[in-house]
Amino acid sequence: MAWPLEGLIVAERGRTLYEKIWDSRLVAEDEGEALLYVDLHLLHEVTSPQAFAGLAARRLSVRRPERALALFDHGVPTENQQAGAGAVRDPEARAQIEMLTANSEAFGIVRFDMGDPRNGIVHVVAPEQGRTHPGMTIVCGDSHTSTHGAFGALAFGIGTSEIEHVLATQTIRAEKAKTMRISIDGTLAPGVTAKDMALAVLARIGVDGASGHVVEFAGSAVRALSMEGRMTLCNLSIEMGARAGLIAPDATTLAYLEGRPAAPRGEDWRHAVDRWAALASDADAVFARDIRLDGSAIPPMVSWGITPAQTIAIDGRVPDPAAIADAAQRIVAERALAYMDLRPGTAIAGLPIDRVFIGSCTNSRIEDIRAAAAIARGRRIAQGVRAMVVPGSGLVRKQAESEGLDRILVAAGFDWREPGCSLCVGMNPDRLDPGERCASTSNRNFEHRQGRNGRTHLMSPAMAAAAAVTGRIVDLRDL
Numbered sequence: 281m282a283w284p285l286e287g288l289i290v291a292e293r294g295r296t297l298y299e300k301i302w303d304s305r306l307v308a309e310d311e312g313e314a315l316l317y318v319d320l321h322l323l324h325e326v327t328s329p330q331a332f333a334g335l336a337a338r339r340l341s342v343r344r345p346e347r348a349l350a351l352f353d354h355g356v357p358t359e360n361q362q363a364g365a366g367a368v369r370d371p372e373a374r375a376q377i378e379m380l381t382a383n384s385e386a387f388g389i390v391r392f393d394m395g396d397p398r399n400g401i402v403h404v405v406a407p408e409q410g411r412t413h414p415g416m417t418i419v420c421g422d423s424h425t426s427t428h429g430a431f432g433a434l435a436f437g438i439g440t441s442e443i444e445h446v447l448a449t450q451t452i453r454a455e456k457a458k459t460m461r462i463s464i465d466g467t468l469a470p471g472v473t474a475k476d477m478a479l480a481v482l483a484r485i486g487v488d489g490a491s492g493h494v495v496e497f498a499g500s501a502v503r504a505l506s507m508e509g510r511m512t513l514c515n516l517s518i519e520m521g522a523r524a525g526l527i528a529p530d531a532t533t534l535a536y537l538e539g540r541p542a543a544p545r546g547e548d549w550r551h552a553v554d555r556w557a558a559l560a561s562d563a564d565a566v567f568a569r570d571i572r573l574d575g576s577a578i579p580p581m582v583s584w585g586i587t588p589a590q591t592i593a594i595d596g597r598v599p600d601p602a603a604i605a606d607a608a609q610r611i612v613a614e615r616a617l618a619y620m621d622l623r624p625g626t627a628i629a630g631l632p633i634d635r636v637f638i639g640s641c642t643n644s645r646i647e648d649i650r651a652a653a654a655i656a657r658g659r660r661i662a663q664g665v666r667a668m669v670v671p672g673s674g675l676v677r678k679q680a681e682s683e684g685l686d687r688i689l690v691a692a693g694f695d696w697r698e699p700g701c702s703l704c705v706g707m708n709p710d711r712l713d714p715g716e717r718c719a720s721t722s723n724r725n726f727e728h729r730q731g732r733n734g735r736t737h738l739m740s741p742a743m744a745a746a747a748a749v750t751g752r753i754v755d756l757r758d759l
């Protein structure tokens with residue numbers, strides 16, 4: 281009898297958090313291809329219309345509408361949202377918003393409309409509502425779905441045809457990824473945040489450093505992060521090439537979730553807590569790759585180029601391509617310098633900026649806005665600089681207003697906006713003008729990302745606020 285023995289051998293080795301979620305959601309598996317059950321399906325207006333059209337063409341219906349949530353984020357203007365879709369000037373964005381409204385209505389999917397304070401960026405809203413739980417599988421037609429991994433959920437972006445598949449079947453085809461652990465230990469220096477941690481990892485491993493892997497972030501510096509910091513870190517895991525990022529749930533996770541509208545209650549909560557406690561990677565689990573960083577050595581980080589890995593410490597200098605041995609990297613560096621209008625060897629600190637963007641699913645939560653307001657308090661933004669703060673949801677906006685943060689920011693000259701993706705992506709009226717240089721808290725500094733020929737420098741919210749008040753990229757510790 282071979283098979284019971286095999287079973288025993290499998291059970292002997294500990295499993296990682298990823299493997300535990302995978303096993304618990306596996307519906308079927310055949311020759312390396314698997315079908316996973318989907319616990320939560322987030323929908324936004326940009327990637328969902330064709331999926332619903334496909335569904336209609338095949339006369340299929342939505343298998344589990346109660347496991348989906350529809351939100352409006354990419355194309356919404358960040359002002360006057362009460363006026364609704366009709367007031368959206370861009371015809372394509374307006375059509376997308378109207379289609380998601382009609383589709384969610386037709387299929388009985390819960391939707392938070394534009395102007396509803398619960399609406400906002402999908403990756404901000406689902407955790408805020410308590411819909412993102414440890415151990416879940418979460419998908420969305422959006423690459424930064426990795427954000428939800430902060431709760432110990434297996435969360436990843438999917439394409440339009442996959443959205444249709446999930447709508448119809450509540451399952452997703454998946455291939456098992458390799459496992460990787462990135463441990464960051466030590467205590468972060470004052471002024472250093474989860475964003476700096478993520479940028480430091482990117483600078484070290486590159487934009488394909490985690491490709492083919494699901495990354496689990498571990499170590500004392502990760503454990504010490506708030507849920508918001510953990511979301512920032514997992515948000516950027518996709519920029520490392522990872523299929524998903526994960527952090528094991530712990531007391532911080534429970535404290536964040538308890539009492540949120542869609543979190544389990546009473547007896548259900550107690551059962552859920554027991555289940556979630558068993559999710560952490562076993563002590564003897566084996567990761568295919570293991571990387572370690574010293575958190576106490578991470579400085580504030582700033583990107584200089586056109587990939588998030590082209591990032592240096594605030595006291596660093598823009599590299600000289602001639603000194604880069606790897607030919608492919610040298611070519612990207614040359615192209616980046618040309619696009620960013622930078623000369624080799626230039627110190628990144630001191631570089632004048634035109635615009636500041638504090639927002640995006642990376643850094644638009646209440647702690648991010650508090651960090652920006654702490655810098656803005658009693659200061660004025662530099663002459664000629666345009667700076668905007670865009671909360672990730674209407675509820676973040678309300679919370680900030682109840683703390684008086686909006687008044688501090690407005691008094692300093694910041695523009696206080698309504699929620700959405702905004703200047704993170706050129707799909708709505710918030711854009712850079714050609715040639716403008718922007719200190720940005722978002723996650724992508726690709727060419728033309730924030731507007732045609734716009735130049736993006738990624739950094740933390742406090743660093744972006746510091747850039748706003750000095751008019752230059754600056755070490756916030758020098759303020």
Ligand SMILES: CC(C)[C@H](C(=O)O)[C@@H](O)C(=O)O
Nearest residue numbers: 326327354421422423424705
């Ligand atoms: C529009 C959407 C498909 C896209 C993504 O998948 O990430 C956007 O959110 C982005 O950040 O580039």
Ligand code: SF4
Nearest residue numbers: 424640641701704705
């Ligand atoms: S905020 Fe930016 S990165 Fe996040 S979902 Fe929107 S466009 Fe994508």
